[in-house]
Amino acid sequence: MSLFDLKLMELQNRLARKELSVSELVDQSYRRIHEVDGKVRAFLSLDEENAKNAAKQMDEQLQQGGERGLLFGLPAGIKDNIATEGTLTTCASQFLSNYKAIYDATVIKKLKSAQSVTVGKLNMDEFAMGGSNENSSFHPTHNPWNVEYVPGGSSGGSAAAVAAGEVYFALGSDTGGSIRQPASYCGIVGMKPTYGLVSRFGLVAFASSLDQIGPLTKNVEDAAFVLQSIAGHDPMDSTSANVEIPDYISALSGDVKGLRIAVPKEYIGKGVDPRVKESVMSALKVLEGLGATWEEVSLPHTEYAVAAYYLLASSEASSNLARFDGVRYGVRTPNANNLIELYRKSRSEGFGAEVKRRIMLGTYALSSGYYDAYYLKAQKVRTLIKQDFDQVFANYDVIIGPTAPTPAFKIGEQVDNPLTMYLNDILTIPVNLAGIPAISVPCGLVDGLPVGLQIIGKALGEATVLRTAHAFEQNTEFHKLRPQL
Protein backbone atom coordinates (compact mmCIF):
# COMPACT_ATOMS: atom_id res chain seq x y z
CA MET A 1 0.00 0.00 0.00
CA SER A 2 1.44 3.40 -0.93
CA LEU A 3 1.24 6.47 1.28
CA PHE A 4 -1.23 7.83 -1.18
CA ASP A 5 -3.75 5.11 -0.31
CA LEU A 6 -3.93 6.34 3.26
CA LYS A 7 -6.67 8.66 4.46
CA LEU A 8 -5.70 12.10 5.72
CA MET A 9 -6.45 10.94 9.27
CA GLU A 10 -4.16 7.90 8.92
CA LEU A 11 -1.36 10.12 7.60
CA GLN A 12 -1.87 12.41 10.60
CA ASN A 13 -1.53 9.43 12.93
CA ARG A 14 1.70 8.32 11.28
CA LEU A 15 3.08 11.83 11.57
CA ALA A 16 2.10 11.95 15.24
CA ARG A 17 3.80 8.60 15.88
CA LYS A 18 6.87 9.96 14.03
CA GLU A 19 6.77 7.06 11.56
CA LEU A 20 6.66 9.67 8.82
CA SER A 21 7.90 13.24 8.47
CA VAL A 22 6.23 16.14 6.70
CA SER A 23 9.36 16.49 4.53
CA GLU A 24 8.99 12.87 3.39
CA LEU A 25 5.36 13.46 2.54
CA VAL A 26 6.07 16.65 0.61
CA ASP A 27 9.10 15.14 -1.18
CA GLN A 28 6.98 12.17 -2.17
CA SER A 29 4.37 14.51 -3.63
CA TYR A 30 6.97 16.32 -5.77
CA ARG A 31 8.54 13.02 -6.83
CA ARG A 32 5.16 11.86 -8.09
CA ILE A 33 4.59 15.20 -9.86
CA HIS A 34 7.96 14.96 -11.62
CA GLU A 35 7.20 11.35 -12.53
CA VAL A 36 3.68 11.70 -13.99
CA ASP A 37 2.83 15.33 -14.61
CA GLY A 38 4.49 15.25 -18.02
CA LYS A 39 1.56 13.02 -19.01
CA VAL A 40 -1.24 14.47 -16.87
CA ARG A 41 -0.28 18.15 -17.02
CA ALA A 42 -2.39 19.08 -14.00
CA PHE A 43 -0.06 21.82 -12.73
CA LEU A 44 0.48 25.37 -13.98
CA SER A 45 3.11 26.29 -11.39
CA LEU A 46 4.98 24.66 -8.53
CA ASP A 47 6.17 26.24 -5.30
CA GLU A 48 8.80 23.66 -4.38
CA GLU A 49 11.17 25.80 -2.34
CA ASN A 50 8.51 27.35 -0.10
CA ALA A 51 6.73 24.03 0.34
CA LYS A 52 9.93 22.26 1.37
CA ASN A 53 10.84 25.02 3.81
CA ALA A 54 7.36 24.90 5.33
CA ALA A 55 7.72 21.12 5.65
CA LYS A 56 11.03 21.50 7.53
CA GLN A 57 9.46 23.93 9.97
CA MET A 58 6.57 21.58 10.56
CA ASP A 59 8.96 18.73 11.24
CA GLU A 60 10.58 20.88 13.92
CA GLN A 61 7.16 21.56 15.38
CA LEU A 62 6.50 17.82 15.36
CA GLN A 63 9.63 17.24 17.42
CA GLN A 64 8.62 19.88 19.91
CA GLY A 65 5.07 18.56 20.25
CA GLY A 66 1.98 20.68 20.93
CA GLU A 67 -1.20 21.48 19.00
CA ARG A 68 -1.29 20.68 15.31
CA GLY A 69 -3.71 21.87 12.63
CA LEU A 70 -6.43 19.61 11.22
CA LEU A 71 -4.54 19.16 7.92
CA PHE A 72 -1.04 19.24 9.41
CA GLY A 73 1.67 18.54 6.85
CA LEU A 74 -0.62 17.40 4.05
CA PRO A 75 0.41 18.37 0.49
CA ALA A 76 -2.37 20.22 -1.34
CA GLY A 77 -2.93 21.68 -4.81
CA ILE A 78 -4.92 24.85 -5.41
CA LYS A 79 -6.98 25.79 -8.46
CA ASP A 80 -5.33 28.74 -10.14
CA ASN A 81 -8.29 31.09 -9.64
CA ILE A 82 -7.73 31.20 -5.87
CA ALA A 83 -5.39 33.99 -4.74
CA THR A 84 -2.12 32.82 -3.14
CA GLU A 85 0.02 35.71 -1.93
CA GLY A 86 3.23 36.22 -3.84
CA THR A 87 2.67 33.42 -6.33
CA LEU A 88 1.09 33.23 -9.75
CA THR A 89 -2.72 33.21 -9.88
CA THR A 90 -3.44 33.11 -13.60
CA CYS A 91 -6.95 31.66 -13.93
CA ALA A 92 -5.29 29.72 -16.77
CA SER A 93 -5.53 32.91 -18.83
CA GLN A 94 -2.82 34.36 -21.02
CA PHE A 95 -4.19 37.71 -19.85
CA LEU A 96 -3.09 37.05 -16.24
CA SER A 97 0.05 35.09 -17.14
CA ASN A 98 2.22 37.42 -15.04
CA TYR A 99 -0.22 38.16 -12.21
CA LYS A 100 1.00 37.41 -8.71
CA ALA A 101 -1.68 37.74 -6.04
CA ILE A 102 -0.99 40.36 -3.41
CA TYR A 103 -2.98 38.63 -0.68
CA ASP A 104 -4.18 35.18 0.31
CA ALA A 105 -7.77 34.15 -0.26
CA THR A 106 -9.61 33.40 3.00
CA VAL A 107 -9.56 29.67 2.16
CA ILE A 108 -5.76 29.84 1.81
CA LYS A 109 -5.48 31.56 5.18
CA LYS A 110 -7.67 28.81 6.61
CA LEU A 111 -5.54 26.09 5.03
CA LYS A 112 -2.47 27.77 6.48
CA SER A 113 -3.97 27.69 9.96
CA ALA A 114 -4.97 24.05 9.40
CA GLN A 115 -1.27 23.64 8.40
CA SER A 116 -1.52 21.93 5.02
CA VAL A 117 1.32 22.55 2.55
CA THR A 118 0.52 24.10 -0.84
CA VAL A 119 2.69 22.41 -3.46
CA GLY A 120 1.46 24.30 -6.52
CA LYS A 121 -1.36 25.80 -8.58
CA LEU A 122 -3.60 23.74 -10.81
CA ASN A 123 -4.84 24.03 -14.35
CA MET A 124 -8.43 24.91 -15.20
CA ASP A 125 -10.58 26.21 -18.02
CA GLU A 126 -9.79 29.89 -18.51
CA PHE A 127 -11.62 31.90 -15.81
CA ALA A 128 -13.46 28.63 -14.93
CA MET A 129 -15.43 28.71 -18.18
CA GLY A 130 -15.64 25.21 -19.54
CA GLY A 131 -16.05 21.58 -18.67
CA SER A 132 -12.96 19.90 -20.14
CA ASN A 133 -9.82 21.98 -19.40
CA GLU A 134 -9.43 22.44 -23.14
CA ASN A 135 -10.12 26.15 -22.59
CA SER A 136 -6.95 26.64 -20.54
CA SER A 137 -4.80 29.17 -22.43
CA PHE A 138 -1.68 27.22 -21.49
CA HIS A 139 -2.31 23.53 -22.19
CA PRO A 140 -5.01 20.93 -21.66
CA THR A 141 -4.90 18.56 -18.67
CA HIS A 142 -5.27 14.84 -19.37
CA ASN A 143 -7.48 12.32 -17.57
CA PRO A 144 -5.22 9.99 -15.53
CA TRP A 145 -7.51 7.03 -16.36
CA ASN A 146 -6.86 7.49 -20.07
CA VAL A 147 -4.69 10.38 -21.18
CA GLU A 148 -6.59 10.69 -24.46
CA TYR A 149 -9.65 11.80 -22.49
CA VAL A 150 -10.51 15.09 -20.79
CA PRO A 151 -10.39 15.29 -16.98
CA GLY A 152 -13.55 17.46 -16.99
CA GLY A 153 -13.65 21.03 -15.85
CA SER A 154 -13.30 23.63 -14.97
CA SER A 155 -11.41 22.26 -11.92
CA GLY A 156 -9.85 19.58 -14.16
CA GLY A 157 -6.30 20.14 -12.90
CA SER A 158 -7.50 19.76 -9.30
CA ALA A 159 -9.33 16.48 -10.04
CA ALA A 160 -6.54 15.02 -12.18
CA ALA A 161 -3.82 15.87 -9.62
CA VAL A 162 -5.72 14.07 -6.85
CA ALA A 163 -6.58 11.08 -9.07
CA ALA A 164 -2.95 10.78 -10.22
CA GLY A 165 -1.62 10.80 -6.65
CA GLU A 166 0.25 14.09 -7.08
CA VAL A 167 -1.41 15.76 -4.09
CA TYR A 168 -3.41 14.47 -1.13
CA PHE A 169 -6.27 16.87 -1.72
CA ALA A 170 -7.08 19.93 -3.81
CA LEU A 171 -9.36 22.94 -3.76
CA GLY A 172 -11.56 23.77 -6.71
CA SER A 173 -14.45 26.11 -7.45
CA ASP A 174 -17.90 25.18 -8.70
CA THR A 175 -20.15 27.61 -10.58
CA GLY A 176 -22.17 25.12 -12.60
CA GLY A 177 -20.54 21.79 -11.78
CA SER A 178 -16.84 22.62 -11.93
CA ILE A 179 -15.89 20.55 -8.87
CA ARG A 180 -18.37 17.67 -9.19
CA GLN A 181 -18.09 16.96 -12.92
CA PRO A 182 -14.26 16.65 -12.99
CA ALA A 183 -14.40 14.60 -9.75
CA SER A 184 -16.85 12.29 -11.53
CA TYR A 185 -14.68 12.02 -14.68
CA CYS A 186 -11.52 11.34 -12.63
CA GLY A 187 -13.00 8.85 -10.15
CA ILE A 188 -12.59 10.91 -6.99
CA VAL A 189 -14.79 12.77 -4.47
CA GLY A 190 -15.73 16.41 -5.12
CA MET A 191 -18.04 18.56 -3.04
CA LYS A 192 -19.81 21.85 -3.73
CA PRO A 193 -20.94 23.32 -0.42
CA THR A 194 -24.05 25.45 0.14
CA TYR A 195 -23.65 28.92 -1.39
CA GLY A 196 -22.15 31.11 1.35
CA LEU A 197 -20.71 28.31 3.50
CA VAL A 198 -17.14 28.84 2.26
CA SER A 199 -15.78 32.35 1.79
CA ARG A 200 -15.28 33.53 -1.80
CA PHE A 201 -12.89 36.30 -0.73
CA GLY A 202 -9.84 35.89 -2.95
CA LEU A 203 -11.59 33.65 -5.49
CA VAL A 204 -11.40 35.40 -8.86
CA ALA A 205 -15.10 36.02 -9.52
CA PHE A 206 -16.77 34.36 -12.50
CA ALA A 207 -20.50 34.40 -11.58
CA SER A 208 -20.70 35.76 -8.06
CA SER A 209 -24.19 34.47 -7.25
CA LEU A 210 -23.16 30.91 -8.13
CA ASP A 211 -19.41 30.48 -7.38
CA GLN A 212 -18.44 28.33 -4.41
CA ILE A 213 -15.10 26.82 -3.34
CA GLY A 214 -14.92 23.18 -2.23
CA PRO A 215 -12.69 20.13 -1.72
CA LEU A 216 -11.56 17.43 -4.16
CA THR A 217 -10.34 14.33 -2.32
CA LYS A 218 -9.87 10.56 -2.63
CA ASN A 219 -12.61 9.68 -0.17
CA VAL A 220 -15.54 11.17 1.76
CA GLU A 221 -13.78 11.31 5.12
CA ASP A 222 -11.03 13.46 3.61
CA ALA A 223 -13.68 15.74 2.09
CA ALA A 224 -15.19 16.21 5.56
CA PHE A 225 -11.75 17.14 6.96
CA VAL A 226 -11.07 19.70 4.26
CA LEU A 227 -14.58 21.17 4.43
CA GLN A 228 -14.30 21.46 8.22
CA SER A 229 -11.09 23.45 7.73
CA ILE A 230 -12.37 25.90 5.11
CA ALA A 231 -16.04 26.51 6.06
CA GLY A 232 -17.12 29.44 8.18
CA HIS A 233 -18.26 33.03 8.24
CA ASP A 234 -15.99 35.67 6.73
CA PRO A 235 -16.69 39.40 7.10
CA MET A 236 -14.67 39.94 3.90
CA ASP A 237 -17.38 38.18 1.84
CA SER A 238 -20.77 39.87 2.14
CA THR A 239 -22.53 36.70 0.93
CA SER A 240 -20.86 34.54 3.55
CA ALA A 241 -23.38 32.74 5.79
CA ASN A 242 -23.14 33.57 9.47
CA VAL A 243 -24.04 30.14 10.79
CA GLU A 244 -22.52 27.71 13.21
CA ILE A 245 -20.42 25.08 11.44
CA PRO A 246 -21.42 21.55 12.43
CA ASP A 247 -18.91 18.80 13.15
CA TYR A 248 -18.76 17.18 9.70
CA ILE A 249 -16.29 14.56 10.83
CA SER A 250 -18.42 13.09 13.59
CA ALA A 251 -21.47 13.28 11.27
CA LEU A 252 -19.83 10.53 9.21
CA SER A 253 -20.41 7.91 11.85
CA GLY A 254 -24.21 8.04 11.49
CA ASP A 255 -26.03 5.47 9.34
CA VAL A 256 -28.65 5.81 6.60
CA LYS A 257 -31.42 3.71 8.17
CA GLY A 258 -34.72 5.35 7.31
CA LEU A 259 -33.09 7.90 4.99
CA ARG A 260 -35.61 9.04 2.34
CA ILE A 261 -34.02 9.35 -1.09
CA ALA A 262 -35.63 11.08 -4.09
CA VAL A 263 -34.52 10.13 -7.59
CA PRO A 264 -35.62 12.72 -10.17
CA LYS A 265 -36.88 11.06 -13.33
CA GLU A 266 -35.30 13.87 -15.36
CA TYR A 267 -31.86 12.79 -14.05
CA ILE A 268 -32.08 9.21 -15.31
CA GLY A 269 -34.03 9.75 -18.52
CA LYS A 270 -33.29 10.94 -22.05
CA GLY A 271 -29.67 11.91 -22.74
CA VAL A 272 -28.21 9.88 -19.86
CA ASP A 273 -25.91 7.04 -20.95
CA PRO A 274 -27.75 3.78 -19.99
CA ARG A 275 -24.53 2.43 -18.43
CA VAL A 276 -24.31 5.52 -16.22
CA LYS A 277 -27.95 4.98 -15.22
CA GLU A 278 -27.18 1.36 -14.40
CA SER A 279 -24.33 2.40 -12.06
CA VAL A 280 -26.67 4.81 -10.28
CA MET A 281 -29.36 2.13 -9.94
CA SER A 282 -26.83 -0.27 -8.39
CA ALA A 283 -25.75 2.48 -5.99
CA LEU A 284 -29.38 2.92 -4.91
CA LYS A 285 -29.57 -0.83 -4.20
CA VAL A 286 -26.52 -0.51 -1.94
CA LEU A 287 -28.19 2.30 0.00
CA GLU A 288 -31.46 0.33 0.13
CA GLY A 289 -29.54 -2.58 1.60
CA LEU A 290 -28.40 -0.22 4.36
CA GLY A 291 -31.95 0.71 5.29
CA ALA A 292 -32.64 3.74 3.08
CA THR A 293 -35.71 3.96 0.84
CA TRP A 294 -36.01 5.63 -2.54
CA GLU A 295 -38.77 6.87 -4.81
CA GLU A 296 -38.90 8.51 -8.19
CA VAL A 297 -39.83 12.22 -8.17
CA SER A 298 -39.92 15.05 -10.70
CA LEU A 299 -37.93 18.29 -10.89
CA PRO A 300 -40.05 19.62 -13.76
CA HIS A 301 -37.97 22.71 -14.61
CA THR A 302 -34.70 20.81 -15.12
CA GLU A 303 -34.87 21.23 -18.89
CA TYR A 304 -34.66 25.04 -18.56
CA ALA A 305 -31.68 25.02 -16.20
CA VAL A 306 -28.91 25.08 -18.81
CA ALA A 307 -30.43 28.03 -20.69
CA ALA A 308 -31.04 29.99 -17.48
CA TYR A 309 -27.53 29.27 -16.19
CA TYR A 310 -25.70 30.30 -19.35
CA LEU A 311 -27.62 33.59 -19.37
CA LEU A 312 -27.12 34.37 -15.69
CA ALA A 313 -23.53 33.15 -15.40
CA SER A 314 -22.52 34.96 -18.60
CA SER A 315 -24.26 38.17 -17.51
CA GLU A 316 -22.42 38.15 -14.20
CA ALA A 317 -19.17 37.25 -15.94
CA SER A 318 -19.49 40.12 -18.42
CA SER A 319 -19.64 42.48 -15.46
CA ASN A 320 -16.98 40.76 -13.30
CA LEU A 321 -14.50 40.54 -16.16
CA ALA A 322 -14.70 44.28 -16.89
CA ARG A 323 -11.83 44.76 -14.42
CA PHE A 324 -9.43 42.99 -16.78
CA ASP A 325 -8.63 45.99 -18.93
CA GLY A 326 -4.85 46.00 -19.22
CA VAL A 327 -4.66 48.81 -16.66
CA ARG A 328 -5.98 47.53 -13.35
CA TYR A 329 -5.33 43.90 -14.25
CA GLY A 330 -4.09 41.99 -17.24
CA VAL A 331 -1.20 42.03 -19.68
CA ARG A 332 -1.27 45.40 -21.49
CA THR A 333 -1.06 45.53 -25.27
CA PRO A 334 2.10 47.26 -26.48
CA ASN A 335 0.35 48.68 -29.60
CA ALA A 336 -2.30 51.16 -28.50
CA ASN A 337 -2.50 54.81 -29.52
CA ASN A 338 -5.21 55.86 -27.11
CA LEU A 339 -7.09 54.62 -24.04
CA ILE A 340 -10.03 53.02 -25.84
CA GLU A 341 -7.67 51.19 -28.16
CA LEU A 342 -5.65 50.06 -25.15
CA TYR A 343 -8.72 48.50 -23.52
CA ARG A 344 -9.95 46.94 -26.75
CA LYS A 345 -6.65 45.50 -27.88
CA SER A 346 -5.59 44.28 -24.44
CA ARG A 347 -8.91 42.46 -24.01
CA SER A 348 -8.94 41.11 -27.59
CA GLU A 349 -5.41 39.78 -27.25
CA GLY A 350 -5.79 38.61 -23.65
CA PHE A 351 -9.04 36.61 -23.52
CA GLY A 352 -9.58 33.25 -25.19
CA ALA A 353 -12.52 32.37 -27.46
CA GLU A 354 -14.84 30.89 -24.82
CA VAL A 355 -14.37 33.84 -22.46
CA LYS A 356 -15.14 36.25 -25.30
CA ARG A 357 -18.24 34.25 -26.22
CA ARG A 358 -19.54 34.53 -22.64
CA ILE A 359 -18.75 38.24 -22.33
CA MET A 360 -20.65 38.92 -25.56
CA LEU A 361 -23.58 36.72 -24.54
CA GLY A 362 -23.73 38.37 -21.12
CA THR A 363 -23.41 41.92 -22.42
CA TYR A 364 -26.20 41.23 -24.91
CA ALA A 365 -28.48 39.71 -22.26
CA LEU A 366 -28.00 42.74 -19.99
CA SER A 367 -28.40 45.40 -22.67
CA SER A 368 -31.39 47.70 -22.46
CA GLY A 369 -34.35 46.34 -24.38
CA TYR A 370 -33.21 42.74 -23.94
CA TYR A 371 -32.79 42.70 -20.16
CA ASP A 372 -36.42 41.71 -19.42
CA ALA A 373 -36.55 39.08 -22.13
CA TYR A 374 -33.33 37.34 -21.13
CA TYR A 375 -31.81 38.23 -17.79
CA LEU A 376 -35.04 38.80 -15.88
CA LYS A 377 -36.67 35.73 -17.37
CA ALA A 378 -33.66 33.61 -16.45
CA GLN A 379 -33.91 34.89 -12.86
CA LYS A 380 -37.55 33.80 -12.77
CA VAL A 381 -36.60 30.36 -14.06
CA ARG A 382 -33.97 30.21 -11.33
CA THR A 383 -36.70 30.72 -8.73
CA LEU A 384 -38.83 27.96 -10.28
CA ILE A 385 -35.87 25.59 -10.14
CA LYS A 386 -35.27 26.41 -6.51
CA GLN A 387 -38.96 25.79 -5.77
CA ASP A 388 -38.74 22.37 -7.47
CA PHE A 389 -36.03 21.42 -4.98
CA ASP A 390 -37.96 22.90 -2.01
CA GLN A 391 -40.97 20.77 -2.88
CA VAL A 392 -38.97 17.57 -3.08
CA PHE A 393 -37.08 18.32 0.12
CA ALA A 394 -40.37 18.72 1.99
CA ASN A 395 -40.65 14.91 1.84
CA TYR A 396 -37.13 13.60 1.27
CA ASP A 397 -33.70 13.90 2.90
CA VAL A 398 -31.47 13.74 -0.16
CA ILE A 399 -31.76 13.67 -3.95
CA ILE A 400 -29.64 11.19 -5.88
CA GLY A 401 -28.74 10.87 -9.54
CA PRO A 402 -25.70 10.81 -11.80
CA THR A 403 -23.23 13.72 -11.62
CA ALA A 404 -22.87 13.88 -15.40
CA PRO A 405 -24.88 12.20 -18.17
CA THR A 406 -21.81 10.40 -19.57
CA PRO A 407 -18.27 9.45 -18.56
CA ALA A 408 -15.36 11.62 -19.80
CA PHE A 409 -15.11 12.27 -23.56
CA LYS A 410 -12.05 12.36 -25.78
CA ILE A 411 -9.87 15.46 -25.96
CA GLY A 412 -10.96 17.38 -29.06
CA GLU A 413 -14.30 15.58 -29.41
CA GLN A 414 -16.55 18.48 -28.33
CA VAL A 415 -14.38 21.59 -28.69
CA ASP A 416 -16.14 22.81 -31.79
CA ASN A 417 -19.58 22.48 -30.29
CA PRO A 418 -20.11 24.71 -27.27
CA LEU A 419 -23.78 23.71 -26.99
CA THR A 420 -22.99 20.00 -26.54
CA MET A 421 -20.39 21.05 -24.01
CA TYR A 422 -22.95 23.20 -22.12
CA LEU A 423 -25.42 20.30 -22.03
CA ASN A 424 -22.93 18.14 -20.09
CA ASP A 425 -23.74 20.40 -17.12
CA ILE A 426 -27.47 19.65 -17.08
CA LEU A 427 -27.35 17.61 -13.85
CA THR A 428 -25.02 19.86 -11.87
CA ILE A 429 -26.24 23.35 -12.85
CA PRO A 430 -29.65 23.19 -11.08
CA VAL A 431 -27.82 22.68 -7.77
CA ASN A 432 -25.86 25.94 -8.20
CA LEU A 433 -28.99 27.81 -9.27
CA ALA A 434 -30.68 26.65 -6.04
CA GLY A 435 -27.58 27.35 -3.91
CA ILE A 436 -27.68 23.92 -2.26
CA PRO A 437 -24.85 21.43 -1.49
CA ALA A 438 -23.94 18.30 -3.47
CA ILE A 439 -21.17 15.75 -3.61
CA SER A 440 -19.93 13.44 -6.36
CA VAL A 441 -18.59 10.03 -5.29
CA PRO A 442 -17.25 7.26 -7.54
CA CYS A 443 -19.92 4.61 -8.29
CA GLY A 444 -18.68 2.64 -11.30
CA LEU A 445 -16.52 2.31 -14.37
CA VAL A 446 -17.69 2.38 -17.98
CA ASP A 447 -15.12 1.34 -20.58
CA GLY A 448 -12.42 1.90 -17.98
CA LEU A 449 -13.61 5.44 -17.21
CA PRO A 450 -15.12 6.46 -13.85
CA VAL A 451 -18.78 7.32 -13.20
CA GLY A 452 -19.87 9.66 -10.39
CA LEU A 453 -22.93 9.46 -8.14
CA GLN A 454 -24.36 12.84 -7.17
CA ILE A 455 -25.93 13.25 -3.73
CA ILE A 456 -27.74 16.56 -3.29
CA GLY A 457 -28.84 17.99 0.06
CA LYS A 458 -30.93 20.78 1.56
CA ALA A 459 -29.31 24.18 2.11
CA LEU A 460 -26.67 23.77 4.86
CA GLY A 461 -27.36 20.02 4.83
CA GLU A 462 -23.70 19.10 4.27
CA ALA A 463 -23.66 16.70 7.23
CA THR A 464 -26.47 14.58 5.73
CA VAL A 465 -24.86 14.63 2.29
CA LEU A 466 -21.51 13.53 3.73
CA ARG A 467 -23.10 10.84 5.91
CA THR A 468 -24.97 9.35 2.92
CA ALA A 469 -21.87 9.47 0.73
CA HIS A 470 -19.75 7.90 3.46
CA ALA A 471 -22.23 5.07 4.06
CA PHE A 472 -22.22 4.31 0.33
CA GLU A 473 -18.44 4.47 0.12
CA GLN A 474 -17.91 2.20 3.14
CA ASN A 475 -19.95 -0.49 1.42
CA THR A 476 -18.35 -0.27 -2.04
CA GLU A 477 -14.83 -0.45 -3.44
CA PHE A 478 -14.96 2.16 -6.22
CA HIS A 479 -13.02 4.80 -4.27
CA LYS A 480 -10.13 2.38 -3.91
CA LEU A 481 -9.61 1.98 -7.66
CA ARG A 482 -6.56 3.87 -8.96
CA PRO A 483 -5.62 4.72 -12.54
CA GLN A 484 -2.46 3.14 -13.96
CA LEU A 485 -0.13 5.83 -15.21
Ligand SMILES: NC(=O)C[C@H](N)C(=O)O
Ligand atom coordinates in the same frame (compact mmCIF):
# COMPACT_ATOMS: atom_id res chain seq x y z
N1 LIG B 1 -17.65 26.81 -14.21
C1 LIG B 1 -18.39 25.74 -14.06
O1 LIG B 1 -18.82 25.44 -12.95
C2 LIG B 1 -18.58 24.84 -15.21
C3 LIG B 1 -19.45 25.15 -16.32
N2 LIG B 1 -19.18 24.10 -17.26
C4 LIG B 1 -19.18 26.47 -17.00
O2 LIG B 1 -18.47 26.48 -17.98
O3 LIG B 1 -19.69 27.49 -16.64
